[in-house]
Amino acid sequence: MWSGPRNLSTAMMRSFGARGDCACVDEPFYAAYLAATGLDHPMRAAVLASQPQDWRVAREALMGPVVQPIQYQKHMVQHMLPGMETDWLDGLVNVFLIREPERVVASFSAKRGLPDAGELGFRRQRELYEELVSRGKRPVVIDSADIRRAPEPALRALCAAIGIDFTPRMLGWTPGAKPEDGVWGAHWYDAVNGSTGFAGAEGPLPVLEGELAALAASLRADYEAVAARKLVI
Known part of the structure; x- marks a missing residue:
């Protein structure tokens, strides 16, 4: 599952984890991303200590045996930095989870202030999607x-x-943190930890001003390029 931040990816991890036949992995390249970029994220030291800082080691762990018939890998697209090989994705089913940039910018800025465009992952999500398509893959959006x-x-x-069966178990889950959660969940997962299912439909797009509005506008073309291929519900 390839997502950007503030984009329902943790709730989707809860949904898949509730199936009973699915093991979940939470952002396995986060430490490698922080180590490579030097970014000062909340709980940086704890994240670096909790995971391999070499992306190759993280990748090999993902390609090992799985304990359930299904594995949900929750990935942030921006964690896949240039130079990190992506050919291993050809053996996986890749889903791109998207969200309108105005909503992402509003949600992210409420937590961390004005973000850098790269941290939100819209361009990287488009690049990764197009890369897979160029190799003959059919990612789901x-x-x-x-x-x-x-x-x-x-x-x-x-x-x-x-290509998996739906189960109604995916519609709800027990509240609280889960064993698969990354250590950063203590900072980021307060809302999902208090939930027992998906929140209701979102309202109108948030009204942004100034730098936030300009940032969201700069991300829309990348969002729309991927959204053009989304599942019609």
């Missing part, structure tokens, strides 16, 4: 707004597209 608007139809469509 689903919009988080469609999931929140109609969770069961959206999840049924997603399961059909990736």
Whole structure:
């Protein structure tokens, strides 16, 4: 699952984890990303200590045996930096989870202030999508707004597209942190930890001003390029 931040990816991890036949992996390249970029993220030291800082080691762990028939790998697209090999993705089912940039910018800025465009992952998501397509792959695209608007139809469509059976268990989960959560969940997962299912449909786009509005506008072309291929729910 290839997502950017503030984009329903953790709720989707909860949904897949509730299936009963799915193991979940939470952002396995986060430490490698922080080590390579030097970015000062919340809980940086704890993240670096919790995971391999070499992306190759993280990749090999993902390609090992799985303990359940299905594995949900939650990835942030921006963690896949230039120079990190992506040919291993050809053996996986790749789903791109998208969200309108105005919503992402509003949500992210409420947590961390004005973000850098690269941290939000829109350009990298488009690049990775187009890279897979150029290699003859058919990634699945689903919009988080469609999931929140109609969770069961959206999840049924997603399961059909990736070749697994839908189960109603995906519609709800128990509240609280989960063993698969990264250590950063203590900072970022407060809302999802208090939830037992998907939040309702989102309202109108947030009204942004100044630098936030300009940032969201600069991201829209990349969003729309991927959104043009999204599942129709």
